[in-house]
Amino acid sequence: MNSLNLLKIAEQFGAPLYIYDAEKISSQFQRLTNAFKGVSNLRLNYAAKALSNISILRLMDHLGSGLDTVSIQEVKLGLMAGFKPESIIYTPNGVSLEEIEEASALGVQINIDNLSVLEQFGSKHPDVPVCIRINPHVMAGGNSNISVGHIDSKFGISIHQIPHLLRIVDLTQMNINGIHMHTGSDILDIDVFLYASEILFETAKNFKDLDFIDFGSGFKVPYKAGDIETNIEELGKKLTTRFNEFCAEYGKELTLAFEPGKFLVSEAGHFLAKVNVVKQTTSTVFASVDSGFNHLIRPMLYGASHEISNISNPKGRERYYSVVGYICETDTFGSNRRISEISEGDVLCFKNAGAYCFTMASNYNSRFRPPEVLWHNGKAHLIRERETFDDILRNQVDVKELFESPEKIAAK
Known part of the structure; x- marks a missing residue:
C-alpha cells in the first residue's frame, strides 16, 4: 500500500486507525507454503x-x-x-x-x-x-x-x-x-x-x-x-x-x-495516528499523536521497534523526533527517529502493526479503541467500528443510589 492510499483511508475513517493489507497476508501465506x-x-x-x-x-x-x-x-x-x-x-x-x-x-x-x-x-x-x-x-x-x-x-x-x-x-x-x-x-x-x-x-x-x-x-x-x-x-x-x-x-x-501469526500479518498492518502537538524542549523535539500505548503497547511493553513515517510529507526534509502518545505517563513510540519534517495535523504511519497490536489494545484513560480497516482488491472495508462513549459504559453498573444522602433517601 502506498502513502496516498493510506491517507485516503485516514480521510475516510479518521485517525487513529489500523489498516491491514489482504494481499500482503496472502503473499506471506503463499511464501510459507512454497518453502x-x-x-x-x-x-x-x-x-x-x-x-x-x-x-x-x-x-x-x-x-x-x-x-x-x-x-x-x-x-x-x-x-x-x-x-x-x-x-x-x-x-x-x-x-x-x-x-x-x-x-x-x-x-x-x-x-x-x-x-x-x-x-x-x-x-x-x-x-x-x-x-x-x-x-x-x-x-x-x-x-x-x-x-x-x-x-x-x-x-x-x-x-x-x-x-x-x-x-x-x-x-x-x-x-x-x-x-x-x-x-x-x-x-x-x-x-x-x-x-x-x-x-x-x-x-x-x-x-x-x-x-x-x-x-x-x-x-x-x-x-x-x-x-x-x-x-x-x-x-x-x-x-x-x-x-x-x-x-x-x-x-x-x-x-x-x-x-x-506474526509472519503472516505483521508486515500487512499499518497504524495511522494524527499529530496533535509538535513540542520542542531544551534537548528534544516531541511529536505527540492522538494515540498512546492504549492502542499500540509493544514499544513500551517489549521495547519493540516500529518504523514511523510521515505520510503527509513523505519527501520533506528529515529531522529527529521523539514520537509520543497522549497517555499521562511515559508513553513513547520511538525516540530520536529521523522522520520527514512533521507539522501539527500530519498523519504518521507505524509499520508492522498487524501482529499483537490491536489485539493488545485497551481502554486505558477511558479512551476509545480505534477502528480496523481491511484493504482488499483495491478497496477499503471497515471491519471494526470506532468505539463510542456507549462502549466505555456498556458493562458498567452505576450504583448511584449507594451514595445518595439520607435526606434524599427519606424523601423517596
Whole structure:
C-alpha cells in the first residue's frame, strides 16, 4: 500500500486507525507454503492471538489455513468465522480443566502442556485425541519476553519429564495423535530451531500412532530496511529433508504443522495516528499523536521497534523526533527517529502493526479503541467500528443510589 492510499483511508475513517493489507497476508501465506512444498502433508494454523478480527479469520480460512487458538473464546471465534472444528488446534496455558473439556466438546484438536492436566484429562477422556506440547529447553529467539521454549519457561512439558509423561499415557491409555513445540517469536538462528526439531523427532519416537508433528512458529519478520529475518526458504529446504527422512523411519506419512501469526500479518498492518502537538524542549523535539500505548503497547511493553513515517510529507526534509502518545505517563513510540519534517495535523504511519497490536489494545484513560480497516482488491472495508462513549459504559453498573444522602433517601 502506498502513502496516498493510506491517507485516503485516514480521510475516510479518521485517525487513529489500523489498516491491514489482504494481499500482503496472502503473499506471506503463499511464501510459507512454497518453502515447504516438498512435504506431502503441510498444515499452516494461523495463530489467532496475533490478530483475531473475525474478518481476518475469514480471510485465513479462505486461504486454506487452519487455526491455532489459546482460549475458548478464540475457538468460538474460529468456528463463527467458518473454520471446521478439525482444522482448529487449541493450545491453552494454565487454564482450568473445565475450559479444556469445553473446547474438546466442540470437536477441536486439544494440545496439553502440563502433566497434571494431562493425567486428569486422560483419566476422564482416554479416547479423545490429544497433542502434547513439549518444552525443548531451547532459546531460539532474541527477546526473553516472547521466547517460550527455554528451560525457565512456564510453557510445555519438560523433555526431562518424558518418563513421567509416558507413565501417564500408559496408565490412562490415552490417544496421543500429535507432538508439539513452540520456541517463541523472533527466531534468529535456523540451526537452533533445527536442533530443537531434533528433540521433537526424538520425543515422537515414543508414540506409535501420531498423525502430525507441530513445530510452532515464531519466524522473525523485518522491522526496518536491512533488518534480519528468518530465512524461511532455507529453513524449508533443511526441515523438509529432515522431516521426510523421519517419516520414512517412522513408517508413516505424518503432517508437518506450523502456527504462524506474526509472519503472516505483521508486515500487512499499518497504524495511522494524527499529530496533535509538535513540542520542542531544551534537548528534544516531541511529536505527540492522538494515540498512546492504549492502542499500540509493544514499544513500551517489549521495547519493540516500529518504523514511523510521515505520510503527509513523505519527501520533506528529515529531522529527529521523539514520537509520543497522549497517555499521562511515559508513553513513547520511538525516540530520536529521523522522520520527514512533521507539522501539527500530519498523519504518521507505524509499520508492522498487524501482529499483537490491536489485539493488545485497551481502554486505558477511558479512551476509545480505534477502528480496523481491511484493504482488499483495491478497496477499503471497515471491519471494526470506532468505539463510542456507549462502549466505555456498556458493562458498567452505576450504583448511584449507594451514595445518595439520607435526606434524599427519606424523601423517596
